[in-house]
Amino acid sequence: MNLALVEKRLATRYVGRNLLYLTQAASTQNVARAEAERDSPEGTAVLAEEQTGGRGRLGRLWISPAGKNLYLTLIMRPPATNLRALSIVAPLAVAEALEAATGLTCRVKWPNDVLVGGRKIAGMLIETDLVGEGVKYALVGMGVNVNFDVEAAPEIANIATSVRRELGRDGSREEVLAALLNAFEARYTDAQEGDAAFRAWRSRLDTLGRRVRATMGERVEEGVAEDVDAQGSLLIRRDDGSLVTVEAGDVTLRA
Numbered sequence: 001m002n003l004a005l006v007e008k009r010l011a012t013r014y015v016g017r018n019l020l021y022l023t024q025a026a027s028t029q030n031v032a033r034a035e036a037e038r039d040s041p042e043g044t045a046v047l048a049e050e051q052t053g054g055r056g057r058l059g060r061l062w063i064s065p066a067g068k069n070l071y072l073t074l075i076m077r078p079p080a081t082n083l084r085a086l087s088i089v090a091p092l093a094v095a096e097a098l099e100a101a102t103g104l105t106c107r108v109k110w111p112n113d114v115l116v117g118g119r120k121i122a123g124m125l126i127e128t129d130l131v132g133e134g135v136k137y138a139l140v141g142m143g144v145n146v147n148f149d150v151e152a153a154p155e156i157a158n159i160a161t162s163v164r165r166e167l168g169r170d171g172s173r174e175e176v177l178a179a180l181l182n183a184f185e186a187r188y189t190d191a192q193e194g195d196a197a198f199r200a201w202r203s204r205l206d207t208l209g210r211r212v213r214a215t216m217g218e219r220v221e222e223g224v225a226e227d228v229d230a231q232g233s234l235l236i237r238r239d240d241g242s243l244v245t246v247e248a249g250d251v252t253l254r255a
């Protein structure tokens with residue numbers, strides 16, 4: 001990774017200005033947690049070339065081969081009222097960055113998977129540490145498949161993609177990373193000031209109008225994904241006509 005190139009393109013005030021670059025980490029989330037506990041500034045980015053224990057949502061693993069993709073965690077310190085905005089800002093920033101750096105059209109699968117052509121190109125893992133009513137820190141982990149040879153990972157080849165797979169050639173990790181940090185700061189600012197980030201995220205959702213099954217631990221809800229509310233929760237219209245609000249969960253599209 002050519003960090004000088006990233007720095008040259010970086011237009012942020014604080015996001016990514018303090019950047020910790022590692023050739024290998026078990027998970028950038030763990031390194032970022034230790035950094036956050038040491039009071040590192042908001043916007044600190046932890047970036048690894050490779051993860052040996054990359055983590056996905058719901059206890060899944062995140063395949064993290066060396067030198068191919070982006071594995072990063074941002075340390076944020078939002079007021080409690082802005083915590084949920086992070087799961088809107090992160091996928092939006094990744095989608096906008098990929099579009100700007102590669103020209104690919106990106107959609108979002110609620111709440112925060114980034115899709116190209118219906119396949120997942122990036123995922124987010126947001127972990128928070130709370131004290132009382134307040135947020136001590138939030139760790140915004142983002143994995144973006146840039147030059148990943150997805151076909152070499154048969155277990156995800158049908159559901160995942162990468163810039164390389166979509167373009168038929170390698171993409172620039174530096175360009176995607178700089179664009180991502182820039183978009184993240186801009187959209188996080190937007191989210192604090194009004195509803196522009198929310199509207200941009202909503203208009204990218206692939207899920208709305210589709211029949212879905214949402215799984216929240218043991219609970220399962222099925223119906224038509226009608227809309228999202230201002231907090232980003234998914235509103236599902238059940239077959240009996242009632243409306244249910246899903247704050248967090250895993251959604252699969254039904255036929």
Ligand code: BTN
Pocket residue numbers: 026027028029051053054055056057058060062070071072073113122123124125141142143144
């Ligand atoms: C998902 O879609 O399940 C979330 C994937 C999140 C992966 C990123 S890569 C950087 C950070 N470190 C991790 O161990 N996970 C996140």
